[in-house]
Amino acid sequence: MNSTTKSKLQIDIVNVGHGDCIIITWRNNFNQENWHCIIDSGDGSTTANTSIDKIIIKRKIKKFDLAILTHFDSDHIGGFSNIIDKVKVLRYWSPYTPAFEKYLWLFGQRGINAIKRAKSIEEKLLKQNALIESPVEGCMLSPTDGLKITVLSPPIKIFEKLLEEKDIESLFGQYPTFLGDLVIDNNDIDLEQDQRLLVQSMYSRLFKGMIRRNLVEENKEINNDSTQINLGKIDIDKQLICNKMKVEPEFFGNNVLNDTSLVFKIDCFIEKKWFSMLFPGDLENWLYLIAKHSNILKSDFYKASHHGSKAYVGNDEAYDEVIQTIRPNITVVSANGKHKLPRIKTRNSLIRWSTNVFCTQNRCNEYFNIDGSLASSGNNSCFDFYKCKSKEGSICFKLEQNKISVNSQSCYGTYSVNNYPVIQFQQHLIPDDSILTRLTENEIIQQTKWVLNKLKVIHEERKKGLKDLGSEAVTSSEIYSISLQENRNLVQKQIDQIFEYGYSNNYLWASNERGRWQKAYSTPGKDDIRVMWNIIKRADILLLNIKELQKGISSNILNASKDLLSEYIEKQTAFPKELVETYCWPLLIKTIIRNYECFGLTYTTYKSAYVWLLLVKYDKDYGTIMADMLSDFKTTFNLNDDYFYLNEDQKFYEYSKSFINEGNIIRICSSLRNDYNNKKSPEKLAISNIFEILNNKREVKIVRLE
Ligand SMILES: [Zn+2]
Ligand SMILES: [Zn+2]
Known part of the structure; x- marks a missing residue:
């Protein structure tokens, strides 16, 4: 061990045109040997491959300790077979291939090619005895001293969904990719046994966030998978999705591949401090990451996602939300103007959040407004706007002894490592966006x-x-x-x-x-409301107090106090009184009016007026009782004809004509919770008088609902 050796980190952003290829070289002060990692491999074109080869030679790379394919897409996978032929790969990571292989019939040609290519690379690596793995969210490991890798996405749930054909229409049939339900931990297992087989096999290979791949077994499982025929029937408008993405039909499914990119952080311990790098592949929809991992997305170094393309949170474009969560000091964009990437909106957002922007392209044109503000170009790509030209060679970041050196000029530089004050200022410029x-x-x-x-x-x-x-x-x-x-x-x-x-x-x-x-x-359902009605209708008379009588029966019933009644309903149905009064009662009014005759009773003392609603069920003939009761009431309280009722005279008259059978039971449900023996308050007095009238004078037995 040579204690004078300092830790050293090199990040090569290989210029592969449109595509990604990043080579990381790490040496910890305890280790004599370099640790090499390659993330993606460009599109496989001769120029891209040559650029990669140059770096491999320059860094004297004899083996890759880790090769990562972030997702199955030609601009990321293209160069791997060339690399494997030249350099030994000890360990290889990619998304879980069987989950995508199952959908070869659904993907556009581009996706099909990439998945097939991934398969052949895996076969090749297997022959070379490489360790083949698919890490998922939650995977954390330290493959060498002073370096740790944390995988943030994809969640295993998404592979599970794909393998068991769950929510496939919403996953493939929406753009931006539908990820909302991944945020929810939903553990219901409701599928047929044979559909679960692929899922069970995947889980049997999972250990601490790492799926240990078994290509032979996986092939058997996929070949025996009988469910794909049914899948062909799913209803997805491919053309619509491609139109939304503004791409050719061969790209169908590309967003799903992008949004299942391996997203991971690599942290290196250098000069008593962790230096963190975020590699999100071609992720487009950040919903899941921001919902689940916003606290650990903050990184010093950020490989701009999807070549500086659109960033979404759910359905909304959300450049600022994403970048303010990551807050990188350094951002690198790997793109060359193809597909109108990088987007100027991405660049402007990066600048707003004070990151140093590096790009594999060189700006050849400058614009500035006379007042010094940022000149904008609408929706263009910044490549077109600044008439960029490809950089000679790759960008190399070197981290050594607290210093970062870059062999290339930045596209935009803040030259401040500690950008906190600037960000604080910027925060006032950008209204706190509601998306988060x-x-x-x-x-x-x-x-x-x-x-x-x-x-x-x-x-x-x-x-x-x-x-x-x-x-x-x-x-x-x-x-x-x-x-x-x-x-x-x-x-x-x-x-x-x-x-x-x-x-x-x-x-x-x-x-x-x-x-x-x-x-x-x-919310109570129709049946619950029916149960409540059955409880109410057991009362022959409802006596509800009310502040003042209004026009119309329903508004009176609506506003009457239902204290005791709703408490009673609560006891019977478990729905809280509050809900019964505010939600259920209005739904019951129509039925009540249809079944009860409604009277208003008022009486005044020298101090104040007292008002009740008296609801009498139609199906009992209480005409006389009512007439007598009201007249008794009147005499008792000396009301001088100022009682009134709400229904037409005719109806009341009809009631008065008939007589009640002796011995009938009248159930009264009162809205008052008084002790009726206490006759001190005039209100109580009035109520007890009604009871008295009904109970004693008319010789009718009264049962109060409890
Ligand atoms: Zn890409
Ligand atoms: Zn992609």
Whole structure:
């Protein structure tokens, strides 16, 4: 061991035209030997291969300790067979090939070619005894001293989905790629045994985030897979997706390949500090990464994703959101103007966030506005705008003794390693974009489903008596703590959005107080409302107090206090009183009006007026009772004809004509929870008088609902 040897990191961004090829050379001060890693291999063209060969010779590379294919795409896989022929590869990583091989019938020609090429590279490497692996999110390892690799994506769930043919239409049939449901941990297994076989095999090879590939077995499994015939029937408008992506049909499925790129960080310990590099392959949709890993995306060095193309979070373009999460000091773009890449929007966003931008192309033209502001070019690629020309050779970053040296000029330089003050200033320039806190539609749907499930569980627990029957619905802070328990970590703002979304789309009931969504509950269904009606209709008379009588029966019933009644319904159905009063009651009004006659009762003392709604069921003939009761009421309180009722005179008259059979049971459900023996308050007095009238004077037995 030579203790004077310093740690040294070299990052070669090989100029392969349109495509990616990065070669990392690392030497830790304890190691005598260099550790070499190659990430992607260009498109396989002679010029690209020559550029790679030059670096291999320059760095005296005899073996690659690790070769990584970020995804199956020709501009990344093309040069590998050339490399393998010349340099030994000890270890090889790629996405899990069988998950894509299963869809050869679906991909455009470009995808098919790349997947087949990947297969042949794997076969070749197998013969050379290379270790072939597919790491997934959660894989962390330190293949050599002072260097660690953390894989952030793809999640194994996406391979599982592909292998078991789950949600294939939404995965392939949407652009940007639909990733929202990956954020949710959904462990339901509901598939036929034979469809799960491929998944089970994959999991049997998984250990600590690493799938150890077994090509022989995988081939057998894919050949025996009988489910592909059924898959042919799925309904995806390929042309529509290609139009959205603005690509030829041969590119169909390319976004799925891009969004299943291996995304990983490499950290090197150099000069008492970790230097972190982020390699996202051709990732387009950052939704999953930002939702799950925003805390560890921050990197010193960033290989711009997808050759500086569009960055999405869900359905929205989100350049700033992505770059403000990564906050790199150095960003490298590998592109040459093909496919209009890199996009000037990407470059401008990088500049806004004060990163030093390097590109495999040289800017040959400058623009600036007279006032010094950034000249813009609309939607062009910056390659066209700045009339760029290809750089001679590759870009090499050298990290040694706290210093980064680059053999090439930056496309844009802030020349500040500590860019914090600049960023702070920039933060005022860029309005806090809502995307990071505002969930995208897809994610909201998934989160709402989760909340809805929790609400249903809570309702079931209340029903079974496992949970106290509180009269309030479930509060947002309750949801918040459940989300923490389940590692979902929803923030208050997100819960607000979920409640709002669920409420406005009729998925759940929620209450908004002072502009904030405070409580929610699982919405009662038609059957639940019917049960409530059955409870109500057992009462022959409903006595509800109300502040003042209004025009129209329904508005009176709507505004009447239902305190005791809704409490009673809560006990019977487990739906909180609050929900019964605000949600269910309005749904019941029509039925109540159809079945009950509604009267308004008022009486005044020298101090104030008291008002009740008296609802009497049609199917009992209470005409006389009502007439007598009201007149008694009138005399008792000396009301001088100022009582009134809400229905037409004729109906009331009809009631008055007939007589009630002695001994009938009248059930009264009152809205008041008074002790009726206490006759001190005039309100109570009035109520007890009604009972008295019905109970004693008319010799009718009254049973109050409890
Ligand atoms: Zn690419
Ligand atoms: Zn790609």
